[in-house]
Amino acid sequence: MVQVTQSSKVVVLTGAGISAESGIKTFRASDGLWENHAIEDVATPYAWERDPELVWNFYQGRRNQLQDVEPNPAHRALVTLEKFLGENFLLVTQNVDDLHSKAGSKNLIHMHGELRILRCEECHETFDMMEQEHLTSEYVPCPSCHSQRLRPHIVWFHEMPLQMSEIYAAVEECDVFMTIGTSGHVYPAAGLIDVAKQAGAHCIGINLEPPMNYDQHDEFHQGKAGELLPDFVEQIIS
Secondary structure, eight states, rough: OOOOTTTTTTEEEHHHHHHHHOOOOSSSSTEEEETTTHHHHHHSSHHHOOOOHHHHHHHHHHHHHGGGGGOHHHHHHHHHHHHHHHHGEEEEOOOOHHHHHHOOOOEEEETTTTEEEEEEETOOEEEEEOOOGSSSOOOOOTTTOOOOEEEEEEEEEESOOHHHHHHHOOOOHHHHEEEEEEOOOOGGGGHHHHHHHTTTEEEEEEEEOOOOOOOOOSSSEEHHHHHHHHHHHHHHHO
């Protein structure tokens, strides 16, 4: 097992599996639907143009769910790791929930956006809007330019993930790269381990099932992150 010192540079990538342990449904169910909706109907810019009411209500439902879920031990273990490493730690998540932030993670990039945030397509400003008045079926106008309709600050299919230059720079410099609760299906996130390997990083995976990029990991621990990660973090920093 790798040992991590306070000078080690560590990048962690988390996916839907870590949130599933808090009760959030994973992105794509076995039947190919996302909470009973086809992906192309709710998770593309074309869907937003075609049927904004459907897309808006779908995400408002998911935004409301954030009020009912709490971080699990895996989220809190990553906070422990960040406190040990300080600025040498970066957490990159594919998840759009706020569980990492609720747990206390600070050095955090939401590469696929955030449910808490709404974005103006006119002035491009973003707003953290989770008051009850922002969680209804009514569109929320922009507080800045007064456009009539904000959109979810979510990276949909056919859109570019956020802060990729920062992510690649951190992965290229890291000593340890960890994937937690991610299936290795969705790119470019699934390709980050290739960048880490080329940079000579030690790659660790924790997931219920072996991911698509299982062979790229130097060590893999199969099981629930909430059960495995707390002890694992304590062992690698002790």
